[in-house]
Amino acid sequence: MDAEEIAKSAALEHRHWWYAARRALVRRTVGSWPAGRAIDVGCGMGGNTAVLRELGWQAVGVEYTATGAGIAASRGIPVLRGDGRQLPVADGSVDLVMSTDAWEHIDDDVAVARETFRVLRPGGRALVAVPAGMALWSGHDVALGHVRRYERQQLADLVTGSGLVIDDLWSWNVLLRPVVRARRRNKDVPQSEMEAVHPVLNAGLRAAVGMERVLPLKRLPGVSLVCLAHKP
Numbered sequence: 055m056d057a058e059e060i061a062k063s064a065a066l067e068h069r070h071w072w073y074a075a076r077r078a079l080v081r082r083t084v085g086s087w088p089a090g091r092a093i094d095v096g097c098g099m100g101g102n103t104a105v106l107r108e109l110g111w112q113a114v115g116v117e118y119t120a121t122g123a124g125i126a127a128s129r130g131i132p133v134l135r136g137d138g139r140q141l142p143v144a145d146g147s148v149d150l151v152m153s154t155d156a157w158e159h160i161d162d163d164v165a166v167a168r169e170t171f172r173v174l175r176p177g178g179r180a181l182v183a184v185p186a187g188m189a190l191w192s193g194h195d196v197a198l199g200h201v202r203r204y205e206r207q208q209l210a211d212l213v214t215g216s217g218l219v220i221d222d223l224w225s226w227n228v229l230l231r232p233v234v235r236a237r238r239r240n241k242d243v244p245q246s247e248m249e250a251v252h253p254v255l256n257a258g259l260r261a262a263v264g265m266e267r268v269l270p271l272k273r274l275p276g277v278s279l280v281c282l283a284h285k286p
Contacts, residue, residue, distance in 0.1 A: 067101050071251060071260035076154060076183070078264070079226065080105045083181060083282065090149030093173070095138050095166070096156025100126030106152065107131070116141060139165040143173040150174075154183040155278075158200045167216035174285040180218055184209060186225060186279045192238030209279050218283040225276030229262050229269075234277050 067073045080102050089110035094103040097115030099122060106113035115133040117123040126133040136142040138153070139162050151170045157163045170180050185195070185203045195203065204212075206223065213220055227234075251259065266272075 067099055069256065071256045071263070073101055075227075075260055075263040077101055077105050079183075079280070080152070080154070080181070081109065082267070083280075084111075084150070084152075085109055087150075087179070091147065092150035092152060093141070093143060093148050095141065095151060095153040095170070096159065097126055097131070097133060098122045098155075100129050100131035100133065102152065102154055103131050103133075104129070106150075111150065116143070138169060141169045141173055145172055146175045148173050148175065149178045150181065151178070152181045154181075155185065157182065157184050158195075158202055158204070159198075161201055163202075163212060164215070167212050167218070171216040171218055171285060174218075176285055178285050179221075180213070180281070180283045180285075182209075182213070182281045182283075183226065184279050184281075186276055190231075190235055190238060190277065194238055204279055206279060209281055213281055213283050217285070219286050220281060220283045222280075222282045224272035224280055225274055225278070226266070226280050227263055227277035228266055228271040228274050230259065231275055231277050 084106065090112065092106050092111045092113040094100075094106065094113060094115045097103045097117050100115050103113050103115040103126065113132075115123070115126050115131050116136040116138070117126060117133055118135070118137055120135070123133045123135050134142050138156060138160055151174055153166075153170070157166055160166050170182075174180065185200065187205060188203050191203055210220060210223055
């Protein structure tokens with residue numbers, strides 16, 4: 055993702071339904087776990103890292119771009135400049151590796167998965183979220199610098215191939231997938247969807263994603279995939 059897209063996302067992050075729903079997902083997933091040391095790989099502007107810190111984690115962001123790292127640091131988030139393929143973290147030193155919407159930007163995602171395994175202590179957890187399904191590939195992916203979108207088995211094979219054990223793998227943002235597919239018809243021309251949303255629509259979209267907590271939708275195709283795994 056280039057500096058312009060990062061700055062655009064930073065301006066929207068606190069109120070946009072997508073970022074708010076993703077922070078809620080992190081809070082809901084991690085909230086009951088004992089807090090420990092964590093890194094947020096590809097932390098961007100640090101919004102999800104901040105959630106971990108609010109929950110009591112000793113959380114540090116790892117960010118490749120100078121723009122993202124600068125914004126995160128300006129918000130009081132401890133951040134390291136680093137590459138997910140070669141994390142600046144010691145072997146077996148963290149209890150949680152979180153990475154949301156980052157792996158799809160990296161050509162060698164096998165190396166990222168292996169690094170996740172390396173830095174986790176035995177019993178440590180990985181929480182990974184990625185965009186789902188090449189059927190949804192569009193100019194939005196081009197604008198954001200994505201290399202790929204993931205199929206469920208593809209992500210499962212990547213995670214288990216690193217040595218991690220999958221505890222759960224589920225779809226996220228299922229209800230809005232038909233809307234996203236209809237909107238993203240242009241496959242090749244860069245066209246970012248990172249834009250302000252009317253407050254009423256913004257609330258409605260956030261509510262639609264929130265409904266998934268109580269509906270049996272996790273095995274249906276969604277806009278994203280979320281994987282929870284651990285190091286044996």
